[in-house]
Amino acid sequence: MGDVLGKVGERLRHIRTSRGATLADLADATGISKSTLSRLESGQRRPSLELLLPIARAHRVPLDELVGAPPVGDPRVRLVPVRRHGMTVLPLTRQPGGLQAYKMIIPPRGEPDPRTHTGYEWLYVLSGRLRLILAEHDVVLGPGEAAEFDTRLPHWFGPAGAEPVEVLSLFGKQGEQIHMRTGRKT
Numbered sequence: 001m002g003d004v005l006g007k008v009g010e011r012l013r014h015i016r017t018s019r020g021a022t023l024a025d026l027a028d029a030t031g032i033s034k035s036t037l038s039r040l041e042s043g044q045r046r047p048s049l050e051l052l053l054p055i056a057r058a059h060r061v062p063l064d065e066l067v068g069a070p071p072v073g074d075p076r077v078r079l080v081p082v083r084r085h086g087m088t089v090l091p092l093t094r095q096p097g098g099l100q101a102y103k104m105i106i107p108p109r110g111e112p113d114p115r116t117h118t119g120y121e122w123l124y125v126l127s128g129r130l131r132l133i134l135a136e137h138d139v140v141l142g143p144g145e146a147a148e149f150d151t152r153l154p155h156w157f158g159p160a161g162a163e164p165v166e167v168l169s170l171f172g173k174q175g176e177q178i179h180m181r182t183g184r185k186t
Contacts, residue, residue, distance in 0.1 A: 008052075008067055013041040015059050015066070030054040092168075102169045106130075106158050114154035120172050122148040123157065128165030132157045 016026055023034045030037075032051060039045035040055075047067070056063045082089045086109050092101035103126075112133050123130065124146045132139050133156045134149050140160045141147060149155060151171075159165040 008047045009041045009043040011066055011068055012037075012047075012055065015061065016041070019059065026055065026058060029058040099170055099172045102171070103166070104169055105164055105166050107164045108159050108162055112156040112158070114156040116154050117151050118173065119151040120148070121151050121155075122146065122170040124168040126166040126168060128163050129160035130157055130165045130167055131160040 016023075023037050026032070026037055027034045032054060036045060036051070037055075040047055040051060045051075052063060052066055056066050059066075080090070082091070086107060088105040090103040092103060093099070112131075114133055123132070123141070125141045125143050127143055130141045130145075132141060132147055133154075134147075135153045135155075139147070157167075
């Protein structure tokens with residue numbers, strides 16, 4: 001709890017400065033003195049509900065954002081995008097090891113440069129067209145199409161044209177393959 005409260009000052013300063021507001025502006029909007037606001041931001045004054053509520057109202061942000069409270073009881077997955085090799089990658093799994101799921105948005109990029117590594121990958125095209133080079137194969141997949149392959153084979157994938165492609169990727173360690181059920185009884 002002390003660590004959460006200890007970072008409130010940093011968050012307060014960041015929110016205020018990112019909005020271009022001065023301490024005087026915030027003091028006028030909240031009725032809290034500039035010196036109290038300054039001490040809150042520097043960590044010299046302990047934040048209280050009495051001080052944080054008017055600041056949250058003035059900035060039009062939820063109180064949880066000011067204190068950095070973790071989401072409680074909210075089942076939604078909060079995706080944090082990562083930029084990797086020009087792609088936007090959204091990890092969909094949180095635990096390390098085992099099967100990993102990603103949503104990737106891949107913009108047009110340079111010439112294909114097939115690589116190898118250990119593992120097994122399954123790709124599903126959400127939108128756009130995906131070019132997959134896998135060993136001697138060069139194929140284009142459209143929305144709703146999937147591919148799976150051993151990543152020890154030289155491979156590269158990216159947009160098939162000038163538009164980005166959006167894919168779901170499941171990646172597992174060597175020997176781990178994806179098993180799909182279609183709902184059909186055999």
